[in-house]
Amino acid sequence: xxxxxxxxxxxxxxxxxxxxxxxxxxxxxxxxxxxxxxxxxxxxxxxxxxxxxxxxxxxxxxxxxxxxxxxxxxxxxxxxxxxxxxxxxxxxxxxxxxxxxxxxxxxxxxxxxxxxxxxxxxxxxxxxxxxxxxxxxxxxxxxxxxxxxxxxxxxxxxxxxxxxxxxxxxxxxxxxxxxxxxxxxxxxxxxxxxxxx
Numbered sequence: 001x002x003x004x005x006x007x008x009x010x011x012x013x014x015x016x017x018x019x020x021x022x023x024x025x026x027x028x029x030x031x032x033x034x035x036x037x038x039x040x041x042x043x044x045x046x047x048x049x050x051x052x053x054x055x056x057x058x059x060x061x062x063x064x065x066x067x068x069x070x071x072x073x074x075x076x077x078x079x080x081x082x083x084x085x086x087x088x089x090x091x092x093x094x095x096x097x098x099x100x101x102x103x104x105x106x107x108x109x110x111x112x113x114x115x116x117x118x119x120x121x122x123x124x125x126x127x128x129x130x131x132x133x134x135x136x137x138x139x140x141x142x143x144x145x146x147x148x149x150x151x152x153x154x155x156x157x158x159x160x161x162x163x164x165x166x167x168x169x170x171x172x173x174x175x176x177x178x179x180x181x182x183x184x185x186x187x188x189x190x191x192x193x194x195x196x197x
Contacts (some may be wrong), residue, residue: 035080037168038172045098045099048186052094052113055087055116056084056086057085057117058117060075063082064079065081074178088175089175104156111146116133122163127157128170130152130153131151131152132150135182151181153178155174155176
């Protein structure tokens with residue numbers, strides 16, 4: 001009887017140890033990949049210096065990459081942004097449109113840019129990265145609102161790349177298009193201000 005209990009106990013222990021309890025097997029896990037927007041080229045902003053306020057976010061995901069198929073959203077647990085969409089775009093804008101004022105010389109920024117990121121997602125039906133931003137440009141000296149706008153960009157995803165890589169590159173291109181739209185608007189506002197002077 002004691003031998004039966006000993007063999008039974010030994011058999012249970014061997015089965016338990018070799019049964020994948022984690023002692024002799026490697027744990028399986030999935031690596032989380034982090035993505036950022038490409039570094040923009042800084043544009044010449046002298047003459048219409050701009051202060052860029054932190055953008056707000058009204059998007060579905062925070063750090064997770066979000067993909068849309070119709071009305072259904074998918075949040076990717078293993079592919080994430082390094083910052084929230086609003087902070088990614090704020091940082092991108094600040095690098096592309098650097099402040100060029102010097103308070104010691106008495107120069108102050110002319111424009112104040114603020115905005116809300118409404119969409120920052122991959123659209124699976126159209127195979128595009130979709131960026132939608134509501135923005136405002138105000139004259140900092142007078143407090144006058146100069147422009148309210150809604151910018152929408154659909155940039156095609158590179159189908160040869162994995163979706164997260166293609167999404168990050170296409171979203172970088174969308175952010176660059178947004179910068180160029182803002183740059184054009186501010187040059188136009190500067191031209192209008194010169195005509196009124």
